[in-house]
Amino acid sequence: MRNLLMTVCYDGTNYYGFQTQPGGNTVQDCIEEAIKGLTGEVIKIHGSGRTDAGVHARQQPFHFMTSSKIPIERWRMALNGRLPADIRIIEAAEVPLDFHSRRSAKRKTYRYTINGNRVPDVFWRNYQLHHPGKLDTAAMREGLRYLVGTHDFTSFASRHSTKASHVRTIYEATLEVETSPVYSGSNEQGIIHILLTGNGFLQHMVRIIVGTLLEVGEGKRKPEDIKTILEAVNRKAAGPTAESKGLMLWSVEYDAIELKGNEERC
Amino acid sequence: MRNLLMTVCYDGTNYYGFQTQPGGNTVQDCIEEAIKGLTGEVIKIHGSGRTDAGVHARQQPFHFMTSSKIPIERWRMALNGRLPADIRIIEAAEVPLDFHSRRSAKRKTYRYTINGNRVPDVFWRNYQLHHPGKLDTAAMREGLRYLVGTHDFTSFASRHSTKASHVRTIYEATLEVETSPVYSGSNEQGIIHILLTGNGFLQHMVRIIVGTLLEVGEGKRKPEDIKTILEAVNRKAAGPTAESKGLMLWSVEYDAIELKGNEERC
Incomplete structure (x- = not known):
């Protein structure tokens, strides 16, 4: 199992915020769908925080556990190819297993x-x-x-x-x-x-x-x-x-x- | 009759360019519709040039003749209130009757x-x-x-x-x-x-x-x-x-x- 930390940039205009909501159409939903398309895994990503509907992010980190063996340098382009144009992964890194994008934030x-x-x-x-x-x-x-x-x-x-x-x-x-x-x-x-x-x-x-x-x-x-x-x-x-x-x-x-x-x- | 010179700024993403086309949905159409709503006049505006579909303008002048007596300083806000958010009039001025936004451009x-x-x-x-x-x-x-x-x-x-x-x-x-x-x-x-x-x-x-x-x-x-x-x-x-x-x-x-x-x- 690997722990991946990524940074996402998004135009929040058309989303109900970052975090998954019952009504759908969130940034998290889009990213999880892209990961599923890439690795076949149904996983939950963990954001460094929530954002309200219509709020934007220049740099929002999130992390998730994966058993995929895809090299870290290939994730960004692979996910961006599956994401809508108003959401872009700008950075990806492998981090220690105990790293948490929200709890570790200073x-x-x-x-x-x-x-x-x-x-x-x-x-x-x-x-x-x-x-x-x-x-x-x-x-x-x-x-x-x-x-x-x-x-x-x-x-x-x-x-x-x-x-x-x-x-x-x-x-x-x-x-x-x-x-x-x-x-x-x-x-x-x-x-x-x-x-x-x-x-x-x-x-x-x-x-x-x-x-x-x-x-x-x-x-x-x-x-x-x-x-x-x-x-x-x-x-x-x-x-x-x-x-x-x-x-x-x-x-x-x-x-x-x-x-x-x-x-x-x- | 008065000759009004205005400058428009627009995000061209959702338009088929500035100038009226048979298919509609141009910046010119939107502005002429706003003028009609404001003064009741069905008039033709004259742009300083055309732009292709999807092209933007930071500052595009256009002029038109009007018999409206609305003071020049009120036009900008009045038209902006009738225009979609991706088109904004940023300046308005009364110019000599022989001024032409395209032919006079240097x-x-x-x-x-x-x-x-x-x-x-x-x-x-x-x-x-x-x-x-x-x-x-x-x-x-x-x-x-x-x-x-x-x-x-x-x-x-x-x-x-x-x-x-x-x-x-x-x-x-x-x-x-x-x-x-x-x-x-x-x-x-x-x-x-x-x-x-x-x-x-x-x-x-x-x-x-x-x-x-x-x-x-x-x-x-x-x-x-x-x-x-x-x-x-x-x-x-x-x-x-x-x-x-x-x-x-x-x-x-x-x-x-x-x-x-x-x-x-x-």
Whole structure:
């Protein structure tokens, strides 16, 4: 038996998230179907996390056990030939048998993108929230600072969260502004990226943080309200859940030591 | 009567090009339908050029005559509210009655994008040709140099071209390489953009140039073959027509003098 760790990139627009659902049409279903087509095995893959319907992934690791003898360097192309064009395996590696893509993860980064320009970007329309109204990005940056550290994130988690603990650590929370390659005008706000890196994220956590930060940007809340909201430990204290399409799982990091034996990355 | 000049940006994936076709489903049809919905007028818009099915536009100007009294600054939002999400009006201006978006155009720029990385970019999959095979970009750059100047471009035009003259002037022909934001590996070729600026382009001209340049990049032809192909004045001398999805109308430029009276850009 071998344990394979792969990284997948997907446009989540047409899927009900990563993880298998009763209704079908998930990224996991597509990958398991491709593996079945390749090796004949009916297996379950284990993602480094879930994503909501419409959320994208730049780099999402998953692992699975296989008894196939196909050399590791051949998996990527073989699976991509069986996957739809909006899902691509970008990396494949053989890892120790006790490696787990979720439990071994040390840091996860999500990126949320807001198009602050007057007209939506046609080419990125499925990957950005359009918010042409004025946003105070300095206030949003200040609000982000209150999230860094170890906190109970109940206020920023879905009421349907089933996790025993809502305590998580945010290592970095930044906001970057880039000018759009398509529309560049002196009155344009540009493209706003919010990047959050932590040891784990609760259901809807990034989207509720962004929904609340947008209210800070609009002047409806003050940056220091983020602190009060955290202390309330109550979902009602925070703002709305921002649309899923602006969210992208950016990266998942592991300790190099846990990946050892992994000489055959392709 | 007023003459309105607008600039449209579109994802051409789902359209049979810009210009109205017997089969319908063109960008022009969508815009004329939106104008009809807004003003009640059944009018014909005039594009600065045609695009093939699947070709995109970052900035494509068009103009039309209207008797509507709607202020110029309200047109963009009003039309965007009636257009599908893959077509957006990004600019609108009132221009002199004798201004013509195609005949007044001085310079047009097209960009063709080739993804040279091993795995296609999921997010740009409809806007890039995927070519993971090794390309000699230095040779391609050298080949591009032979195109600059005034030439008969019959060899690089569709056999179905109905133009009386195939003489066109290319002002600039460049090749740029950018590293992909999604996949960055030391063995990756990156994203290759070919930019061509000229006074006009014949049917399929950019795509045939790119198809031929790819053969130069693959080592099947020499850079100086571009000169021989031009001299042949025969479509058979050139390479294949590259896929439409990598092509984007980048910009169309006018003389400022012809746009005068255009103080009310919004």
